Amino acid sequence: MDSENSGQGRRRAVSRRMGPQNSATSHAILDGAERVLQSRGYGAITSRSVAEESGVKHQLVYYYFKDIDDLLLTAFKRRMDRGIERLQRDAQSDRPVRAIFEDFYNSIDAWLDFEYMALANHHDGVRQEIVRFQTEARAIQIGIIERAYREKGIDPETIPPAALAFLITHVAMALVREEGTGFSAGHDEIRELVDRFFRSLE
Amino acid sequence: MDSENSGQGRRRAVSRRMGPQNSATSHAILDGAERVLQSRGYGAITSRSVAEESGVKHQLVYYYFKDIDDLLLTAFKRRMDRGIERLQRDAQSDRPVRAIFEDFYNSIDAWLDFEYMALANHHDGVRQEIVRFQTEARAIQIGIIERAYREKGIDPETIPPAALAFLITHVAMALVREEGTGFSAGHDEIRELVDRFFRSLE
DNA sequence: GTCTATACACCGATAGAC
DNA sequence: GTCTATCGGTGTATAGAC
Numbered sequence: 317m318d319s320e321n322s323g324q325g326r327r328r329a330v331s332r333r334m335g336p337q338n339s340a341t342s343h344a345i346l347d348g349a350e351r352v353l354q355s356r357g358y359g360a361i362t363s364r365s366v367a368e369e370s371g372v373k374h375q376l377v378y379y380y381f382k383d384i385d386d387l388l389l390t391a392f393k394r395r396m397d398r399g400i401e402r403l404q405r406d407a408q409s410d411r412p413v414r415a416i417f418e419d420f421y422n423s424i425d426a427w428l429d430f431e432y433m434a435l436a437n438h439h440d441g442v443r444q445e446i447v448r449f450q451t452e453a454r455a456i457q458i459g460i461i462e463r464a465y466r467e468k469g470i471d472p473e474t475i476p477p478a479a480l481a482f483l484i485t486h487v488a489m490a491l492v493r494e495e496g497t498g499f500s501a502g503h504d505e506i507r508e509l510v511d512r513f514f515r516s517l518e
Numbered sequence: 519m520d521s522e523n524s525g526q527g528r529r530r531a532v533s534r535r536m537g538p539q540n541s542a543t544s545h546a547i548l549d550g551a552e553r554v555l556q557s558r559g560y561g562a563i564t565s566r567s568v569a570e571e572s573g574v575k576h577q578l579v580y581y582y583f584k585d586i587d588d589l590l591l592t593a594f595k596r597r598m599d600r601g602i603e604r605l606q607r608d609a610q611s612d613r614p615v616r617a618i619f620e621d622f623y624n625s626i627d628a629w630l631d632f633e634y635m636a637l638a639n640h641h642d643g644v645r646q647e648i649v650r651f652q653t654e655a656r657a658i659q660i661g662i663i664e665r666a667y668r669e670k671g672i673d674p675e676t677i678p679p680a681a682l683a684f685l686i687t688h689v690a691m692a693l694v695r696e697e698g699t700g701f702s703a704g705h706d707e708i709r710e711l712v713d714r715f716f717r718s719l720e
Numbered sequence: 721g722t723c724t725a726t727a728c729a730c731c732g733a734t735a736g737a738c
Numbered sequence: 739g740t741c742t743a744t745c746g747g748t749g750t751a752t753a754g755a756c
Contacts, residue, residue, distance in 0.1 A: 356640060357560075357636060357637075357639055357640045358559075358561060358636065359560055359561035359640075360640075427636075427639040430632055430635040430636040430638075430639065431636045431639070433632040433635075433636070433695075434559060434560065434629075434632040434633045434635070434636035435559075436632075436699070437559055437629040437632065437633070438558060438559045438561075438562075443699060446699050446701075447699055447700060447701055450696070450699065450701045450703075451701065451703070454703050454704065458704075475711065476704070476707040476711075478703055478704030478707050478708075479704050479707035479708045479710075479711050481704060482692070482704045482705075482707075482708050483689070483708075485692075486688055486689065486692035487685070487688065489692075490684070490687075490688035490691075490692075493635075494652070497638070497645060497648050497649055497652065498649060499648075499649055499652045499653065501652075501653070501656050501680055502656065502660075502678070502680030502681050502683060502684045503684075505678040505680050505681035505684075506680075506681045506684050506685070508681075509677065509678075509681050
């Protein structure tokens, strides 16, 4: 998993013949990879396991992707791009602050995200992609919160927008994660607290 | 990583000869495993990589542990036990609520924990151990918070103890995790908010 | 675009000698 | 308690035919 340059520079630098980036087959392979990630973990991601899950022969993986790291990075970027798109839609909602909370809560796949986070520890491209996503996502969230504060005449000093964005993100994620392990002590109280706060903004 | 029974039932059910659980060598192997986990990820955990990191021959791993799953579970349990011990010490502190926050903040190894969380997705024993830790830890934290509320005459309805325990835990963890990726937007605001709250309890 | 074939490396787990 | 030796299995990445 030690990728020297995947992510920042150019992909595709192998002598062997390779296919296009956006074919139906390459997306099928990405879907298969994410299913393997989800069900068996990044340690189980191999050209063979992904191919089997995608319904193609294992050598095809190397026709569409430079190597396993490239495959994983591409899958992760696709996932993060979709997250940004959802946030942009949330901003259009009539209760946008609540929307970014519910959006995170509903779209997070706790286990899949842990796989990607663990992966990021050893995959420079994925780590850089996480920073890119965090930066963009937080900026969008802060914009939404500042607008809500202005409209309701709320003092931004009480809970600064950046702090609220942080809280919304991580409370939603933590709820999903704990539920994922079958543990939900205190969740009702947290949801009540969150709801009380959102109502004060609406 | 599909462990059928590791964790709940008895370990040790192989015909081959095996060594004691608490020798210096077995702890050296556990330390090595955690270093590999930290530096290269659970996908890189093999009897050979762990042995090399521990300075022993790879076959010794199978003398001290049933298999790789058993090794990983033992390492994780050891780590969680240490966490519980620290929480019990925090309870003795003169500012115990602040102590559980600082404790989490200082003892979390964001990347190592992601490895374990990802591992839990495919390792029943580790998942069960997480639930055990969460249950015990939350109970201790709630006890600490309830005591602080009583001593200061604070209404527990404002922020219920279970909710506060949840927030303290996950805010501390999220700070460490974001810092781990080199992202710290809003952290100053969060720390200020947290500090303001803790001062109101002291 | 997709398949067959293939090189070469690495891992898990065990048996048995010292 | 530690070592040598070894088995069968699986993975990566490529070359080249169809």
